[in-house]
Each structure stands twice: as structure tokens, then as C-alpha cells.
Amino acid sequence: MSEVIMKTKAAKATAVKLGTLTTAQKNEALLMMADALMADHAGILAANEDDLARGRENGTSSSLLDRIKLTPERIAGIAEGIRQIVELSDPVGEVLETGHRPNGLFIEKRRVPIGVIGIIYEARPNVTVDAAALCLKTGNAVVLRGGSAALSSNRYIVNVLRQALSRSALPADALQLIEDPSRGSVDEMLKLNGLLDVIIPRGGASLIQNVVQNATVPVIETGAGICHTFVDETANAVMAAEIAVNAKAQRPSVCNSMETLLVHSEFAGTHLAALADALRKANVELRGCDRTQKLISVDKTATDEDYATEYNDYILNVRIIDSLDEALDHIRRFGTMHSECIVTENADHAERFLQEVDAAAVYHNASTRFTDGFEFGYGAEIGISTQKLHARGPMGLPALTSTKYRIIGSGQIRK
Numbered sequence: 001m002s003e004v005i006m007k008t009k010a011a012k013a014t015a016v017k018l019g020t021l022t023t024a025q026k027n028e029a030l031l032m033m034a035d036a037l038m039a040d041h042a043g044i045l046a047a048n049e050d051d052l053a054r055g056r057e058n059g060t061s062s063s064l065l066d067r068i069k070l071t072p073e074r075i076a077g078i079a080e081g082i083r084q085i086v087e088l089s090d091p092v093g094e095v096l097e098t099g100h101r102p103n104g105l106f107i108e109k110r111r112v113p114i115g116v117i118g119i120i121y122e123a124r125p126n127v128t129v130d131a132a133a134l135c136l137k138t139g140n141a142v143v144l145r146g147g148s149a150a151l152s153s154n155r156y157i158v159n160v161l162r163q164a165l166s167r168s169a170l171p172a173d174a175l176q177l178i179e180d181p182s183r184g185s186v187d188e189m190l191k192l193n194g195l196l197d198v199i200i201p202r203g204g205a206s207l208i209q210n211v212v213q214n215a216t217v218p219v220i221e222t223g224a225g226i227c228h229t230f231v232d233e234t235a236n237a238v239m240a241a242e243i244a245v246n247a248k249a250q251r252p253s254v255c256n257s258m259e260t261l262l263v264h265s266e267f268a269g270t271h272l273a274a275l276a277d278a279l280r281k282a283n284v285e286l287r288g289c290d291r292t293q294k295l296i297s298v299d300k301t302a303t304d305e306d307y308a309t310e311y312n313d314y315i316l317n318v319r320i321i322d323s324l325d326e327a328l329d330h331i332r333r334f335g336t337m338h339s340e341c342i343v344t345e346n347a348d349h350a351e352r353f354l355q356e357v358d359a360a361a362v363y364h365n366a367s368t369r370f371t372d373g374f375e376f377g378y379g380a381e382i383g384i385s386t387q388k389l390h391a392r393g394p395m396g397l398p399a400l401t402s403t404k405y406r407i408i409g410s411g412q413i414r415k
Contacts, residue, residue, distance in 0.1 A: 004188040007176040008195045010216040011141035012116050014174040018139045019113050020167060023090040026137055029168035033133065034082040036164035037157070041075045047156035048125065055149055063253040063313040067123040068150050078126050081374060082133045088378070091398045092139050105407040111401040113139035115197035117242040118189050119382070120145045120211060123202035125153040130177050130373075132161055134382050138400040143196065145189060147203070148181035155179060190215040202383045202394075205310065205336075220391060220399075222383035224310045225255030225338040227368045230327040230353070231275075233266035239365060240271070241278045243343055246367040248394040249282035255313045255384060256339050256361075260307055260317040262327045265291070268320045272296055276318070284314050291320040307334045324349050328356055335359060337386040339368040360386050360393040 037044065048070040055065050097109040117140050119131045128144055135142035146154040158177040165172040178185050189199065190211060198218045198237025201211040205224040212221055229247050231240045247258035263272055268291075276286060276296045287306055288298035300306075302317040307330075321327055331340055341363035342353040350364040361371040361384075371394060378396030385391045391399035 001192045002185075003180050004178055004185050004192070005195070007178060008116065008118075008143050008189075010173040011143050011176045012195050013116050014141050014171040015113070016070045016135075017171060018174055019092075021139060024090075025169040026090065026139070027086045029165055030082050030086050030133055030137060030172035032164040032168050033129075033161050034079040034086075036160050037075060037079045037082075037129065039322065040160050041072060044075060044153065044156055044160065044306075045070060045072070047152040048150075050152040051125075051150050054152075060149065060315065062068075063311075064123055064149065066251075067133055067312075068125065068153070070125060070153065074126065078129045079165040081126075081130060084374070084395070085133050085137050085378075088137075088397060090137065091401050096403065103412050104329040104410060105412055108406045108408075110402055110406060111398070112375055112404045114400060116141045116143065116195065116399065116404045118143045118145070118192070118196040118199040118217065120186055120189065120201045120203070120207065120208060122198060125150045125157060127202060128157050128177070129161070131382055132158075134397060134400055136170060136174060138397050140400055141176075143176045143178065143189070145178040145185060151179065151181055157346045168198055186210070187214070190217060193217055200383055203268060204312075220383075220385055220395070221387040222385055222395075224336045225257065225384070226259050226265045226308070226334055226336045227256060227311050227341075228260045228262055228327075228331050228335060229258050229341040229343060229368065230262040230324075230331075231264060231267055232324060232327075232342065232344040232346065232349055233290040234349070235264075235267055235343040236345060237267075237271045237274070240267070240343045241275050243341065243365070243367050244275060245278050245282050247285075247341065247358060248279065248284055248316050249314065250367070250369055252314050254369075255310070256368050257312070258316065258341075259309065259311055260302075260319060260330075262330060263318065264327075265318050265320050266323050268292075268295055272318075272320075279316060281343055282314075284316050286318055288318045289320060293316045295320075310336075324352060328353070331357055331359075338384060339363065341366065341368050360384060 051154045077224045091111045094111040121127045162172040196217045201208045272295050287300045287302040337359045339361040340357045340359045354362050375392040376394050381394040
């Protein structure tokens with residue numbers, strides 16, 4: 001029996017018990033997990049350094065190394081994320097609808113756990129903890145398959161969490177990590193109908209498309225983040241610069257960072273030079289369209305290929321346009337339905353943008369970096385869903401539940 005099947009079966013065996021646990025029992029287990037992470041942070045950092053050293057030896061980019069890297073502060077933040085999940089309402093058991101039928105049947109619709117959730121993700125070891133905590137809070141078993149770049153970190157973290165669970169009412173086998181780094185382990189998970197109830201991919205476009213195109217298990221699609229900020233002709237120049245720098249440079253390795261800055265020609269003529277200087281001071285490489293290059297120096301000409309690239313790095317496309325319609329057309333062509341922003345003082349422009357842009361999160365005068373479960377008050381997130389079925393945007397606890405109808409009768413039969 002393969003590792004994938006063995007561990008998924010072990011997870012599934014816990015599903016019934018998970019569904020009967022009280023909120024207090026689940027919260028106690030989560031708090032034990034948070035405490036265990038903090039108590040063993042030195043061991044976690046040592047395992048993480050193994051991943052970082054291997055990455056440096058293999059020529060891993062600085063942006064990817066940043067996604068892998070853990071620090072005492074980041075571990076504390078991850079543990080705090082678990083504690084925030086504890087403070088959130090447990091959606092399991094929530095009554096969504098009730099009604100009496102003319103024949104006397106009482107019908108009640110409640111939230112229930114999905115069952116066994118598979119998470120396939122890449123470099124960020126914090127996803128290991130976020131996914132585990134969110135799934136377990138909602139009474140789901142979880143099978144994690146992280147990327148090889150963070151295998152040492154993930155292995156150590158999951159061992160710490162499972163040891164904590166072994167001291168709680170929540171079965172340790174509800175949390176599993178697939179350690180086989182080969183493509184075959186992913187391919188095997190994609191076909192585990194009857195063992196996995198859903199798969200959620202988190203990572204780059206190639207990973208997500210592989211899962212979406214090849215899975216027979218149902219998939220909740222999380223999308224790559226080719227995010228845009230459009231600065232229109234009425235934008236406040238200081239605000240526009242602060243938002244643009246934050247959206248690109250605050251943490252460029254994540255999916256909600258900006259990849260293309262669209263600038264109205266009227267704004268560009270007066271303010272683009274200063275805006276470009278602010279971005280360069282933040283170590284951002286600029287790639288510009290022909291019109292951009294007439295106003296500022298750039299490192300490279302931006303092409304359609306650039307506009308379709310999620311850099312996850314200190315690289316930004318700059319394109320000058322003449323209207324809101326042109327901005328909307330560009331976003332429709334190159335966007336990934338993740339997060340989009342307009343910086344404007346024109347209320348009509350803002351409303352059109354918010355209404356017409358087809359994305360999970362649309363912003364007026366705020367950085368796209370806020371598309372995050374923690375920032376939305378969910379404690380953490382399982383991913384950013386860019387699909388339109390079941391869940392969209394940052395997926396917190398309710399997105400990890402299904403529904404069940406409970407029908408109470410007194411002997412009714414259908415005629």
C-alpha cells in the first residue's frame with residue numbers, strides 16, 4: 001500500500017469521530033497545537049534552515065526563499081493565527097434554514113464537515129499550520145502534500161502538531177503529511193475518489209492547472225494572482241504611490257501582490273516620474289510599455305507575455321492607458337480573477353470598477369495585499385478561491401463545510 005493511500009485511509013477513519021467533537025474539544029486541541037509550536041520553535045527553525053540551505057545550494061530565487069523562510073516572529077504569527085481561529089465561531093452545526101411542510105415534516109438544513117480534505121501546495125510552511133487548524137476546527141480530517149522545497153519544515157511541524165493532538169480529544173491521525181516529493185504522489189491524490197472528498201490546490205498556475213485538469217476528486221480552485229492597480233486621472237498622488245509601493249513591494253512573493261500598474265495618461269504626465277522613483281527606492285524592477293518609456297526609464301519593455309506573468313518578485317509592469325474602459329479591458333484579458341484595485345477620487349469610476357471587474361476581491365483606494373484570511377478576520381485561510389462555486393475569495397471556516405438536511409417526521413409516507 002502506498003504512503004498516499006495508507007495515510008488517506010488513516011485520515012478517513014477519523015472522520016466520524018471528528019464530526020461528533022464539541023467546539024470546546026476542538027478549540028482545546030487547537031490551543032495545544034499553538035502552544036506546541038511556540039515551545040518547539042527552535043527545532044522548527046533548525047528544520048527550516050535545512051530547507052533554506054538546500055534551496056540556496058540549488059539556486060532557489062530570493063522570492064521563493066522568502067516564502068519558505070520562518071523566523072521567531074513568523075512562527076509567533078502562525079501560532080497567533082491558530083488562537084484567532086479558536087476565537088471564531090464554529091460553523092459546524094449552524095442551522096441555516098428550517099421549515100414545516102404541509103404534511104407535517106420538519107426540515108432543517110445544517111452545516112456539517114466536508115469530511116477528508118486534501119491540500120496540495122508549494123513552498124510556504126505556514127500553509128501547513130493554517131490548513132491543519134482550519135480543517136480541524138471544522139471537523140475535517142486533512143491530508144497535506146507540500147512542496148519538496150519545504151519538506152524538512154513541513155515534516156517537523158506536522159510531527160509537532162500530531163504530538164499535541166495525541167494529548168487531546170482530537171485524533172492525531174486526522175492530520176497527515178504526504179512526504180513523497182515525487183509528482184506521482186500528487187497524481188495519486190487526484191484520483192482518490194471515495195477517500196478524499198475534495199482537493200484544494202495552492203500554488204502557481206502550473207500546479208493549479210494540473211490539479212484542475214487531471215483530478216477526478218472534486219476541486220476547489222485557488223488561482224494564481226496576476227493582480228492590477230489602476231490609477232486614474234483623479235487619483236491622489238500620495239495615496240497612489242503608497243498603495244502601489246505596498247501592493248508590489250511589501251511582500252512580492254505572495255499571490256495578492258500587484259504585477260501590473262495601469263496608469264491613466266493624464267496622471268502619468270504629472271506624477272509617473274515620482275511614482276516610479278518611489279517604486280525604485282523599494283528595489284522594484286520596472287518594465288514599461290512604449291508610452292511609459294517616453295516618460296520614465298525602464299529596465300525592460302513590457303510585452304503581453306509579461307502582462308500574463310505572475311512574477312512573485314520585485315518586478316512590475318507599468319502600462320499607460322487613456323480610460324477606465326481600457327483598464328477594464330486589460331484586466332479582463334490578463335487578470336486571474338484574484339484581486340484588483342482602482343485608485344480614484346471619482347465615485348462613479350470607483351463604482352463601475354467595483355461592479356464590472358470580475359474578481360474575488362475588488363478594491364477602491366486600498367492595497368490588494370489585504371486579500372488574506374487573517375486580514376479579513378478569518379484567523380487564517382485555506383486559500384484564495386478564484387472560482388464561483390461553493391466558495392470565493394479568502395476561504396475561512398464556513399467554506400470548509402457542507403450541508404445536511406435533517407428531516408423529522410411522525411410516520412409520513414409519500415403518496
